[in-house]
Amino acid sequence: MNINEMKVLVCDDSILSRKKLKDSIVALGCNEVFEAADGEEAISKYKETNPDVVFMDIVMPKKDGIEAVTEILKYDASAKVVMASSVGTQSFLKDAIKAGAYDFLQKPLDPAQVERIINNICTQGGK
């Protein structure tokens, strides 16, 4: 698929983190980047927009990122959710794998890693 056809959902409770990540994704050529500010909103936005890839923070109010991934995959087993979190500890990595996450990025995010993930999913034809 073409990169400009890809839909991306960015979930983070920090408006600054969302903006930074969104800016770097838009710079890669993606036109449709949606945002969610907590785990609950992430689930509803996922259902609403059906994105090819989700970038998901872990430490968030209301519902954390691990719970959100679990619910998203229950709803759509083919969902590709990348954890993007400051807490890349052993136990969170395990939790993320168990929940079915596609990849795990440690914050501060390296734009090159974001690009690698977007390009890989794009090459595979999206979700």
Added chain:
Amino acid sequence: MFTQFFGNYLLNEKLVTPEQLIDGLQAKNNTRMKLGVLAINAGYMSSSQVEMVHMKQSMMDKRFGDIAVELGFVTSEQIDELLSQQPQGYLLLGQAFVDKGYMTNAQFEDAIKNYKSKYSITDDEMNEAQDSNPSHLIDSLIDLSATSSPDMYREYIILLMNNLIRFTGDDFTPLQPESSIAPNDSYITTQDITGKFSISTSLIADEDTLIQFASKYACEEITEMNEYVSAAACDFLNIHNGLFTVNISNSQQIELRLTPPDTVKGVTQAQNDVIVIPIQYPFGVIKFVISK
């Protein structure tokens, strides 16, 4: 990190005033190193020899290095070596003080010698800056022996200093720690670390200082208090605490968790028996508070 602690040392020894320190921190990154200070720092020349070269320079149109070699103070190889070195932050700070007339070359010579010997810092360590182990610097700043786990607190504070440098730049100096916070109308950003090492961490700053801090962290010019400013304070604390939990998970197999960070205006409750590390930036002071 030696740059930051060198500023703290100069302040404590009353070699510079707080106003001069702020001025020096501001000027540091636009300061050009001069051979005199480099030669004093390397131990190749004394401050008196540097003054002698300056006097000669005022009488003849010759470069500092040429005169110093002619007088037999240094070899031309030593001059080349000094010129090829990357200037270190603490040297730039010292040069800024000398340029502004806050310190003489002789005072700089004494200060750098005493600072290195007081904290048993070798020249190699001074040059490695962030990579070396600054435990003794932290211990000279704060007595952690009364805390539940001095090693954990020490690791936390070392990482804090390194993350401040990494994410906001190196133009700051830690001031003398305090042990309480009185209620005030500053902004406070808080995040708790939970698990086997449970602490509450916060960052307190007045509005103008927080805006400047946020601008540095976000690498964007922010001019007024808005949601990006609070988000930047939350992000810094969250990334710093996150990296701490990752380090502890990897090195000690201890799994810690974080609560979502939050910024509010106004410190409503006094906090006693806490570790307060004030960080002096050119634009103001940010206080980091860690519960014991």
